[in-house]
Amino acid sequence: MKQLRSLLCAATIIVIGMSSCSKGTTGPAGPTGPRGPAGPDSVVYSNWVALSFTYNPNDSLYVDTLSAPAITAGILDSGVILTYIQYPDVNNVAHIQPVSALNYIISEDYSVGEINILSTQDLTNLQYRYVTIPGSKAAGNSAARKVNGYTITQLKAMSYAQVQQVLANNN
Numbered sequence: 001m002k003q004l005r006s007l008l009c010a011a012t013i014i015v016i017g018m019s020s021c022s023k024g025t026t027g028p029a030g031p032t033g034p035r036g037p038a039g040p041d042s043v044v045y046s047n048w049v050a051l052s053f054t055y056n057p058n059d060s061l062y063v064d065t066l067s068a069p070a071i072t073a074g075i076l077d078s079g080v081i082l083t084y085i086q087y088p089d090v091n092n093v094a095h096i097q098p099v100s101a102l103n104y105i106i107s108e109d110y111s112v113g114e115i116n117i118l119s120t121q122d123l124t125n126l127q128y129r130y131v132t133i134p135g136s137k138a139a140g141n142s143a144a145r146k147v148n149g150y151t152i153t154q155l156k157a158m159s160y161a162q163v164q165q166v167l168a169n170n171n
Helices: 002-020 073-078 152-157 160-168
Strands: 054-056 061-068 080-088 094-098 106-111 113-119 127-133
Touching (some): 080 152, 094 160, 127 160
Antiparallel strands (some): 054 061, 061 113, 080 094, 106 113
């Protein structure tokens, strides 16, 4: 009963917080960078792929390595990588969760052309997708870098549907 009350309290706070937020007005377009504007065609997303973990008894973790050809040196140097897991609920309805929201279960390491995933649980057969967004203008530090007015931290906390909406406004 105590867990149910805590869950209802947390859900109420989230609903109130989400309904009280609103997006401000769109500001003027920024200057074109030396590489030209980053248009919607420069955002790349992968197909949904089934994870296939292998248990590593040396560190008691599950490991998977995915090919990610859209992750280039340029993306690693100045872009943003967003990752998502799709999982079914008890009614077999698919839900998409940012991997960053599961950081107590899963950890990722990016290198040119691949993503290494470590997990405390076997997430085999769950669907995984990554999105790359090239940087178009250097900021003072990477935490301050913005895409369509949102910081990297804000983008990583968004659902896949929210990121799609933010990037659709790039047109």
